[in-house]
Amino acid sequence: MISDWYVWISLLKALILIGLILQVVPGMLFIERRGSAWMQNRLGPNRLGPFGIFQGIADAVKLIFKEDFIPEHVHKLFFGLSPFVSMLPSLITFAVIPFAAPILINGETLTFQVADLDVGILFTLAIVSLGVYGVMMGGWASNSKYAMLGALRSSSQLISYELSMGLAVVSMLMVYSHITLTPMVEFQGQALFTIAGITVPKWGFLLQPVAFIIFFTCTYAETNRLPFDLPEGESEIIAGYHLEFGSMKFASYMLAEYSNMLTAAGLTVTLFFGGYQLLPGMSWLLHSLGLSGMTYEWVRVAFQATAFLIKVGFFMWTFVWIRWTLPRFRFDQVMDLGWKIMLPLALLNVFVTALLIAGGVY
Amino acid sequence: MSPEAIFFYLFAVMAVAFSLVTVLKRNPAVGAFSLVLVFFSFAGIYAILGAHLVAALQVVVYAGAIMVLLIFVIMLLNADSPSLDMDRTHWTLRALSLAGCATLFAFFVWAFQNGSLFPQPGQFPPQRVAELGGSTKLISYLMFTEYLYPFEVTSALILAGIVGSVTLAKRQKVKRGKA
Numbered sequence: 001m002i003s004d005w006y007v008w009i010s011l012l013k014a015l016i017l018i019g020l021i022l023q024v025v026p027g028m029l030f031i032e033r034r035g036s037a038w039m040q041n042r043l044g045p046n047r048l049g050p051f052g053i054f055q056g057i058a059d060a061v062k063l064i065f066k067e068d069f070i071p072e073h074v075h076k077l078f079f080g081l082s083p084f085v086s087m088l089p090s091l092i093t094f095a096v097i098p099f100a101a102p103i104l105i106n107g108e109t110l111t112f113q114v115a116d117l118d119v120g121i122l123f124t125l126a127i128v129s130l131g132v133y134g135v136m137m138g139g140w141a142s143n144s145k146y147a148m149l150g151a152l153r154s155s156s157q158l159i160s161y162e163l164s165m166g167l168a169v170v171s172m173l174m175v176y177s178h179i180t181l182t183p184m185v186e187f188q189g190q191a192l193f194t195i196a197g198i199t200v201p202k203w204g205f206l207l208q209p210v211a212f213i214i215f216f217t218c219t220y221a222e223t224n225r226l227p228f229d230l231p232e233g234e235s236e237i238i239a240g241y242h243l244e245f246g247s248m249k250f251a252s253y254m255l256a257e258y259s260n261m262l263t264a265a266g267l268t269v270t271l272f273f274g275g276y277q278l279l280p281g282m283s284w285l286l287h288s289l290g291l292s293g294m295t296y297e298w299v300r301v302a303f304q305a306t307a308f309l310i311k312v313g314f315f316m317w318t319f320v321w322i323r324w325t326l327p328r329f330r331f332d333q334v335m336d337l338g339w340k341i342m343l344p345l346a347l348l349n350v351f352v353t354a355l356l357i358a359g360g361v362y
Numbered sequence: 363m364s365p366e367a368i369f370f371y372l373f374a375v376m377a378v379a380f381s382l383v384t385v386l387k388r389n390p391a392v393g394a395f396s397l398v399l400v401f402f403s404f405a406g407i408y409a410i411l412g413a414h415l416v417a418a419l420q421v422v423v424y425a426g427a428i429m430v431l432l433i434f435v436i437m438l439l440n441a442d443s444p445s446l447d448m449d450r451t452h453w454t455l456r457a458l459s460l461a462g463c464a465t466l467f468a469f470f471v472w473a474f475q476n477g478s479l480f481p482q483p484g485q486f487p488p489q490r491v492a493e494l495g496g497s498t499k500l501i502s503y504l505m506f507t508e509y510l511y512p513f514e515v516t517s518a519l520i521l522a523g524i525v526g527s528v529t530l531a532k533r534q535k536v537k538r539g540k541a
Contacts, residue, residue, distance in 0.1 A: 078391075078392070078395060118414045118415065118498050122415070125418075126417075126418045126422045126425075126426060127421070129421065129425070129430075130402070130421065133430075136430075136434075136437070140433075155434055159434075179498055
């Protein structure tokens with residue numbers, strides 16, 4: 001039997017998390033547009049509010065008040081359903097990612113993640129694999145050639161890269177020998193080596209650089225971001241799977257894309273960059289504050305959450321950075337990279353990791 | 363009502379409703395998408411029962427992999443036209459299938475009323491599973507120790523199935539190419 005306390009706390013955490021994700025989306029859109037403008041020596045949206053930061057709100061209001069047009073030739077039920085089907089997995093996945101180490105209040109442990117599931121990372125992989133349905137359903141229900149092409153491209157791309165991503169995660173599981181995310185982050189807090197008083201922690205990308213590269217590439221393919229944005233490919237198939245969607249339905253697809261990016265960044269940080277482990281200098285600052293007891297614990301939680309958000313913010317920026325730096329792949333290049341390079345490399349990495357573990361290196 | 367009960371009824375109603383849609387709708391794509399939702403509801407029920415690993419695997423394998431391939435094939439073939447047309451079947455066939463369904467339903471009602479609905483707890487009741495470090499750990503441990511041989515044999519079986527289907531598909535293609 002689940003206690004009432006647990007239910008209410010979980011509900012509160014879920015609401016805070018969803019609110020946070022939904023808040024990140026307009027902010028990220030603004031950063032993306034200004035960032036791209038900056039990289040291309042343009043101005044970008046700079047009229048509304050200081051530096052144009054209210055542009056996101058204006059866009060949201062515009063999209064809400066636009067006519068919700070449904071074309072004549074679509075499958076009505078699935079056309080209406082598909083934006084939500086694509087949004088749902090992207091909002092659920094973040095549930096298992098910890099923001100800070102658990103805290104002990106009057107003998108009850110409060111974890112800073114919505115659900116500390118026994119299956120941990122497997123839950124994430126399961127929900128990520130559902131993300132393809134929103135795109136497939138949207139493309140199919142639109143009943144138009146371009147949308148269909150986009151949906152087919154997207155589904156084949158997502159299936160191809162899911163495998164390599166899963167295998168990269170497998171090699172991380174072997175190193176951490178834990179399947180839940182909090183012990184993984186705790187593991188990364190250990191010291192790898194110390195040179196001249198500077199301690200280098202056991203962050204995942206130092207232990208498994210190949211797995212990191214594979215995982216990082218696959219997150220770009222999974223989130224349909226450049227250089228893997230073939231499902232949308234506006235110069236080839238106009239807008240791909242969300243071609244027929246307008247107003248809030250289109251906005252839901254955008255929301256799904258950006259919250260997927262957030263989840264991908266959160267997972268990358270948790271698996272490879274020490275999760276909520278403090279950044280260099282932060283632990284010194286925390287100790288020099290000279291706090292103790294519960295005050296110390298809460299300040300520690302705030303520090304860890306800040307460290308986590310800074311790392312996630314960096315990877316969110318990387319998404320923008322890469323999008324406006326690299327051109328789009330051709331479709332055969334995407335498939336070749338996925339099946340002929342990424343998958344064998346990931347398999348080899350798992351094999352080598354097993355050998356290294358057997359040899360006692362990790 | 364406890365939260366478990368609320369979620370159980372939610373997922374149970376979803377499972378039954380979308381199973382009916384899967385069977386009754388003629389459009390194969392609609393059926394396939396509904397089947398995904400059925401699998402997802404099953405996963406929800408497994409999760410309520412505390413079998414998180416089974417729930418995750420249900421989603422990964424059935425909802426995530428098998429159904430994606432199925433829908434992919436349906437979309438590629440663009441099989442929108444109904445293949446099984448009920449109108450053309452003879453009335454005796456319809457009556458027979460209805461009778462069959464009724465018999466099966468009656469059998470299930472009988473089985474649930476008279477059979478042992480709550481089977482005896484096996485080797486691993488929930489307390490023992492929790493003591494041994496959770497179902498994921500336990501299942502993985504058993505799979506790589508006690509059940510390693512059946513596990514490997516199953517994978518060999520699946521591999522044989524894949525090789526067989528590829529061979530069949532290739533042979534047809536070659537024949538068609540020659541003709």
